[in-house]
Amino acid sequence: MSLIEFLGNHTYRMVLFGTITIGLVAGALGSFAYLRKQSLISDVISHAALPGTLLAFLTAVVVLGADGRNMIALIIGAVIVGTLAVLFANGITRASKIRIDTAMAVSLTVFFGAGMLLMRIIANGAFPGKGGIQDYLFGNASVITIADLTTSITVGALALTLMLLFWKEFSLRTFDPDHSTVLGFRARTIDTLMFTTIVIATVIGVKAVGLVLMVAFVVTPPAAARQWTRTLPGMVALSGLFGAVGSGVGAYLSIVLGKVPTGPLIVLTLFAIFLVSLLFSPRRSIITRAISRTRARAALKRELLLASTPAEGALR
Amino acid sequence: MSFVLGTTLLAVVTALACALPGVFVVLRKNSMLVDAISHAVLPGIVVGYFFAHNLDSPLLILGAALAGLIVVLGSEWLSRTGLLTGDASQGLIFPALFSGGVILVTLNFANVHLDTHAVLVGDLNLAAWQQLIIGGASWGPVYLYVMLAVLLVNLAFLGLFYAKLKVTTFDAQFATSLGIRSGLLNTAFMFLVSVTVTAAFNAAGAILVIALVVVPAATAYLLSTRLSVMIALTTGIAVAGALAGFWLAYVLDAATSAGMSVFYGLVFGVVLVATRLRQRRNRNVREHAVAASQ
Numbered sequence: 001m002s003l004i005e006f007l008g009n010h011t012y013r014m015v016l017f018g019t020i021t022i023g024l025v026a027g028a029l030g031s032f033a034y035l036r037k038q039s040l041i042s043d044v045i046s047h048a049a050l051p052g053t054l055l056a057f058l059t060a061v062v063v064l065g066a067d068g069r070n071m072i073a074l075i076i077g078a079v080i081v082g083t084l085a086v087l088f089a090n091g092i093t094r095a096s097k098i099r100i101d102t103a104m105a106v107s108l109t110v111f112f113g114a115g116m117l118l119m120r121i122i123a124n125g126a127f128p129g130k131g132g133i134q135d136y137l138f139g140n141a142s143v144i145t146i147a148d149l150t151t152s153i154t155v156g157a158l159a160l161t162l163m164l165l166f167w168k169e170f171s172l173r174t175f176d177p178d179h180s181t182v183l184g185f186r187a188r189t190i191d192t193l194m195f196t197t198i199v200i201a202t203v204i205g206v207k208a209v210g211l212v213l214m215v216a217f218v219v220t221p222p223a224a225a226r227q228w229t230r231t232l233p234g235m236v237a238l239s240g241l242f243g244a245v246g247s248g249v250g251a252y253l254s255i256v257l258g259k260v261p262t263g264p265l266i267v268l269t270l271f272a273i274f275l276v277s278l279l280f281s282p283r284r285s286i287i288t289r290a291i292s293r294t295r296a297r298a299a300l301k302r303e304l305l306l307a308s309t310p311a312e313g314a315l316r
Numbered sequence: 317m318s319f320v321l322g323t324t325l326l327a328v329v330t331a332l333a334c335a336l337p338g339v340f341v342v343l344r345k346n347s348m349l350v351d352a353i354s355h356a357v358l359p360g361i362v363v364g365y366f367f368a369h370n371l372d373s374p375l376l377i378l379g380a381a382l383a384g385l386i387v388v389l390g391s392e393w394l395s396r397t398g399l400l401t402g403d404a405s406q407g408l409i410f411p412a413l414f415s416g417g418v419i420l421v422t423l424n425f426a427n428v429h430l431d432t433h434a435v436l437v438g439d440l441n442l443a444a445w446q447q448l449i450i451g452g453a454s455w456g457p458v459y460l461y462v463m464l465a466v467l468l469v470n471l472a473f474l475g476l477f478y479a480k481l482k483v484t485t486f487d488a489q490f491a492t493s494l495g496i497r498s499g500l501l502n503t504a505f506m507f508l509v510s511v512t513v514t515a516a517f518n519a520a521g522a523i524l525v526i527a528l529v530v531v532p533a534a535t536a537y538l539l540s541t542r543l544s545v546m547i548a549l550t551t552g553i554a555v556a557g558a559l560a561g562f563w564l565a566y567v568l569d570a571a572t573s574a575g576m577s578v579f580y581g582l583v584f585g586v587v588l589v590a591t592r593l594r595q596r597r598n599r600n601v602r603e604h605a606v607a608a609s610q
Contacts, residue, residue: 037402040348047523095592098342101403102534105347109527110581116523116574124569138418212355216411223404261422264415271412284399 011142012255015208018144018152019247019266022205025156026214027221027243029163029201031236032194034222035174038100041195042218044089044108045082045202046211050115052081053136053206054122061127071151071207078203079196085111086195139210141251141262152204159200162193163236170194171232209263217243220270227281246270322447322456327558327572329460330519333467334528335554336474337509339547342533343485346506348403350529352391352410353384353506354513354522359417360384366424377514383413384510389503459519466515473508477501482543524573531580532557535587557583 006012026042033039056077060070085107092103135143163170172180173190181187198218205214225239250266257265279287341350357380364379387409394405448455474481484491484498491498513525520528536549557580565575 034401034404037404039402039404039407040351043348043351043407092588096538096588098534098537099345101345102342102347102530102537105351105526105530106534106581106584108351109523109531109577110584112523113527113574113577113581117568117570117578120568120570120574212414213411215407216415219404219407220411223400223408226401227399259422260419264418267411267415268419271408271415274408278397278399286397286399 006252006255014144014146014149015141015255015262016248016251018149018208019141019251019262020244021149021152021156022208023217023221023243023245023247023266023270024240025152025159025243026201026205026217027225028236028240029159029197030218030243031222031225031232031239032163032170032174033198033218034226035232035235036194039219039222040101040104040215041086041089042198042202043215044085044104044111045199046206046214047108047115048082048085048111049078049203049206049211050136051111051118052078052203054115054118055081058118058122058127071148074207075151075155075200075203078206079199081111082199082203083192083196086199087192090191135210136206137210138212138261139206139208139263141208141254144208148207155200155204159197162197166190166193209266213263213267216267216270217247220267220274221246224270224274224277227277227284230283242270242273246273319447322454322460324559324562326457326460326463326519327562327576328555329463329467330516331528331532331554331558331576332551333463333470333512334516334520334525335532335550336467336470336547337505337512338529338533339536339543339550340474340481340485340505341509341529342537343543344502346509347526347530347534349388349391349406349506350509350513351526352387352406353510354517354525355410356383356387356413356417357514357517357522358383359413359420360514362417362420366420377511380514380517381507381510384513385503385507387413388506388510462515463519466512470508470512473505477505481505520576521571521573524577527573527577527580528554531577531584535580535584538584538587538591553580553583 007016030039030042033041053074054077056073059077060073088110089100089103089107092098092106093100098106169180169185169190170193172183173185173187173194177187180190202214202218205217209217221239221242222235224242225235229235229238246269247266250269251262253269254260254262254265277285279285282288338350341347360380360383361376362379363383364373364376367379368375387406390409391405394400394408400408448458448461480491480496480501483494484496484501488498509529513529516525516528532550532553533546535553536546539549540546557576561576561579562572563575564570564579565572568575
C-alpha cells in the first residue's frame with residue numbers, strides 16, 4: 001500500500017494521527033514520571049481510568065441524558081478518578097510505613113475492582129450506547145473519530161502547555177526537591193499539578209490503546225530517550241519524538257499487515273527503539289560501556305607491564 | 317459437596333495460597349512485580365498451548381510461570397545495567413510480553429477459546445464448574461485440589477526457608493556475609509510466586525491475583541511489627557476477605573474477583589484510618605502527659 005493510498009483512507013488517517021498524538025503527549029510527559037522514579041504510576045492511572053470513564057458514562061447517560069460516548073466527558077471522569085488513585089497511593093505512603101510499590105498495588109487493585117463492579121452494573125442495566133464500553137480494557141484504535149482526535153489534540157496540548165508554563169517548578173522539584181521547598185514552592189501543589197499532566201497523558205490513550213498497554217507509552221520513550229541525551233529539554237523533546245515515531249510506525253505496520261492489533265504492535269515498536277538505544281547509544285549503552293571497559297583494562301595491563309620491565313636505556 | 321461449599325472453599329484456599337508468599341513480596345518491595353508477572357502470564361499460556369494443544373495441560377501453567385520468571389529476571393538484569401531509574405525496568409518488560417501474547421492470540425489462535433477478557437477478569441464460579449466425581453459422589457471443584465497443592469508447596473517452601481527468607485529480607489548484607497546465596501533464593505522465591513499467580517489466575521484473573529497477593533499482607537503490615545504476627549494476621553484477613561468478598565459478589569451479581577478486591581480494599585482503608593487515628597490519639601495523650609508533668 002502506498003503512503004498516498006494509505007492517507008486517503010479516513011479510518012487509517014484517524015488511527016495514524018490519533019496514535020501519533022497519544023505517543024507524542026505520553027512520551028513527552030512520561031519523562032517526568034521516569035525521572036521521578038515513579039514510572040509505574042501510569043499503570044495505576046490507566047487502571048483507575050476504567051471506573052473513571054464508567055462513572056462519567058453513567059453521569060452522562062443518567063443525569064445529563066447525553067450520549068455516553070462523548071470523549072470529553074469520559075476524559076474528565078478518567079482524569080478525576082485517575083488523580084484520586086495517584087493521591088490515594090501517595091497518601092498511603094505518607095500516612096503509614098507502607099512503601100510506594102505496595103501502595104500503588106493496593107490503589108490499582110481497589111480502583112480496578114470497583115471498575116469491574118461498575119462494568120457489571122452497566123452491562124446488566126439498559127443504558128443507551130453501552131456497546132463500545134468493553135473497548136476500554138484492550139483499546140480499539142479503529143474507532144477513533146474526528147471528534148475524538150480533536151479532543152485528544154486539545155487535551156494533550158493543554159497538558160503540554162501546563163508542562164511548559166511550570167517547566168522551572170517541575171524540573172526543580174524533580175532534580176532538587178529540597179532546594180525547591182527552600183525557594184518557597186509548594187511541594188504538594190507542584191506534585192499534584194505534575195501528576196495531573198501525567199494522568200492526562202495516560203488517559204487520552206486508554207480508548208485507543210487499552211488500559212493494560214498504556215503504561216508502555218509512558219515508560220518506554222523516556223527510557224530510550226535518556227540513553228541519548230543529558231539535558232532535560234533534550235530528553236522531553238526526544239522522548240516525545242520517539243513516542244510519536246514509534247506510534248506512527250506501529251500503527252502503519254498494523255494496518256499494512258492487517259489483522260494485527262494496533263496497540264500491541266506499537267508497544268513492540270517502542271520496545272525495539274528502546275532496545276536499540278540501550279545497546280547502541282554513543283555515550284551510555286551496554287556495548288560502548290563494554291568496549292571502554294576492555295580498553296581501560298588493556299591500558300592498565302600495558303601500564304603494569306611497562307612498570308615491571310625497565311624501559312630501554314634506563315639507568316641501572 | 318454442594319456447589320456453593322466447594323466454590324467457597326476454592327475462594328479460601330486460593331486466597332491463602334496467594335496471601336502467604338505475599339507477606340515476603342510486600343516486605344521485599346516486590347508488589348508491583350506481581351502486577352508485571354500477572355500480565356506476562358498471557359504469552360506463557362499461549363506458547364504453552366502452542367506445544368500442548370490442550371487448554372487443560374499442565375504445560376500451560378509451566379509456560380506461564382516461565383514467562384513470569386522472564387519478567388523477574390529480565391527486569392532485574394535491566395536494573396543491574398544501571399542505565400534505568402526507579403521502577404521503569406518492570407514497566408518496560410511486561411507490556412512488551414503482553415503485546416507479544418495478544419499478537420500471538422490474534423494471529424494463530426483466533427479460533428481457540430482463549431478469551432482475553434476472561435483472562436483479565438477471572439471468575440471463581442467458572443473455575444469451579446468442573447467438579448471432581450469419585451464413585452458417583454462430588455468432591456468439589458477439580459481446581460480446589462490444584463490450589464490446595466499450590467498452597468502446600470508454598471507452605472513447605474516458606475517453612476523450609478523461613479529463616480533464610482527472613483534474614484535476606486531484613487538484612488541482605490548480613491545474609492551475604494553468612495554465606496546465603498540470596499540471588500538464588502530470590503529467584504526460587506519469585507518462581508514460586510510466578511507459579512502461584514499462574515495457578516490462581518485461572519480462578520481469579522489478573523487483577524484479583526495482585527489484590528490477593530498484596531492487600532492482605534499490606535493490611536497486616538499496618539498492624540504488626542513482628543514477622544510472625546504479620547503472617548498470622550495475613551492469614552486471618554485473607555480468609556475473612558475471601559468469604560466476605562465472595563458474598564459481596566453474589567449480592568451484586570458481579571465477578572468474584574471484583575467483589576473480593578473491593579472488599580480487601582475496604583478493609584485496608586478502614587485499618588489505615590484506624591491506625592492513623594490511634595497514632596494521633598497516642599501522640600495527644602503523650603503531649604497531655606508532658607504538659608501535666610511540667
